Amino acid sequence: MYQYDDYDRALVLERVAQFRDQVERFMGGQLSEEEFLPLRLQNGLYMQKHAYMLRVAIPYGTLSARQMRTLASIARDFDRGYGHFTTRQNLQFNWIELAQVPDILQRLAEVEMHAIQTSGNCVRNITTEAFAGVAGDEYLDPRPLAEILRQWSTINPEFLFLPRKFKIAICSAKQDRAAIMMHDIGLYLYRARNGEMLLRVIVGGGLGRTPILGLQIRDGLPWQHLLSYVEAVLRVYNRYGRRDNKYKARIKILVKALGIEAFAREVEEEWQHLRDGPAQLTEDEFQRVASAFVPPIYERLADTDLEYGSHLAESPAFARWVARNVHPHKVPGYTCVVLSTKPGPASPPGDVTGQQMEAVADWSEDYGFGEIRIAHEQNIVLPDVPKSRLFELWQRACEHGLGTANAGLLTDIIACPGGDFCALANARSIPITLAIQQRFDDLDYLHDLGDISLNISGCMNACGHHHIGNIGILGVDKNGSEWFQVTLGGAKGRDSALGKVIGPSFSAEEIPEVIERIIATFVRYRESDEPFVETLQRIGLEPFKERVYPKALEALA
Secondary structure, three states, X not given: OOOOOHHHHHHHHHHHHHHHHHHHHHHOOOOOHHHHHHHHHOOOEEEOOOOEEEEEOOHXXXXXXXXXXXXXXXXXXXXXXEEEEXXXXXXXXXXXXXXXXXXXXXXXHXXXXXXXXXXXXXXXXXXXXXXXXXXXXXXXXXXXXXXXXXXXXXXXXHHOOOOOOEOXXXXXXXXXXXXXXXXXXXXXXXXXXXXXXXXXXEEOOEOOOOOEOOEEEEEEEEHHHHHHHXXXXXXXXXXXXXXXXXXXXXXXXXXXXXXXXHHHHHHHXXXXXXXXXXXXXXHHHHHXXXXXXXOOOOOOOOOOOHHHHHHHHHOHHHHHHHHHXXXXXXXXXXXXXXXXXXXXXXOOOOEEEHHHHHHHHHHHHHOOOOEXXXXXXXXXXXXXXXXXXXXXXXXXXXXXXXXXXXXXXXXXXXXXXXXXXXXXXXXXXXXXHHHHHHHOOOHHHHHHHOOOOEEEEOOOOOOOOHHHOOEEEEXXXXXOEEEEEEEEOOEOXXXXXXXXXXXXXXXXXXXXXXXXXXXXXXXXXXXXXXXXXXXXXXXXXHHHHHHHOHHHHHHHO
């Protein structure tokens, strides 16, 4: 893991002192709400329905055991005993008192964490996949370049006041588990035949009110030009992005208005002024950062373990968990483990108690090397677990409500906090999530269905990524009441797709039955073990509409 240097420490501590002064001046009446608003937003502090919410940055989703214990202590001492992991690989505390925020930031700084730029019209948390550095299908470890981007973008004065928020993701594996097509800039890192590290640059992706898949503007970009090329993209956006209408201010709107060819020409022209300049990365600088991501000293383990095999044979529940929640590791004898934060109606997706956080911190040391990852699906990943110790870990995870065998299944729902917390939401996401999970509580049946992603957003901001769920649910307002629009066919990864609306929206009470009818249609028309999205692509939307809207179709007839 990356460790702060003296510059990092000084910057974060100065930021804490600065914000402490700003909070004191605001509470003392020396700053108006209008003056305080941009200051608190750039320190990750929102005012929600009931209290302040503090969003803590987890760069590229990586935490140490010590950092996780600090988050647990903040949940216990300053919140209501829990935190919420988000689709941006951050953590939100939803019940914060303003006067205590500087003390929270100070506690975070002591373990090399902060909340800088987790909000506001700036470059947000740099993200990558949760299995970076250990995935069996990885080409290169993207974390050194993600860290370089983090350092470059943090309090970069040129890009602190962009037209709108700006999100960057990077991946380097056969499977795109970082959803790079959905970002303002998506970066794909690969190695050329001669061994050189190269980048494919995708721009203009995003969800929200106008969902758009990103488009490629550059391929074969040498890694040394990463910062200068990203800077060129940001400069073009900063110059031409709209500031008169926040709904049309994202880079995706600019790319669509100009056209990808014209936008690419603008970027290339701007880049000519930047390439080979001070922003060009050197081998020494790359190695300085990359040295923090040297693999741990793994034991020489056999890839086959007799006791592990016995546990699989004797415990169907354990075997089911291994099949869904354990991923291949690049080192023989090791695995990557997904700890599900979606146990069902007992807890909203992404919510983790302080006690659970402390348990995860312990497990990361007991079964690995003290490292923890947060996935954009809102789950927790332990990246280095010996296969021989999986059964023991599974038992402990089950005791703490983190051992549900549903990773990638229908109840592994991605959901924003919705109207229970967020002032922007049109509808409540959490009750819908829990109702669906309660309806589909048979794990054997879920495993028979296979991979199905279901994503829920409480408003058009799409924090639940509903557009790219195989099944997407969006909360909408109808004359002051909560209704829900359903989309089908969304997908992330290399075969990214945006879901299509199937018809009129539904009341909250109808949604569980609607999802049940959609699943029943899938089961009826599915061939062999065909995944949901393949069945949908083969038969189209009409059979699903006929099952979901039978009365409406009868009336039309």
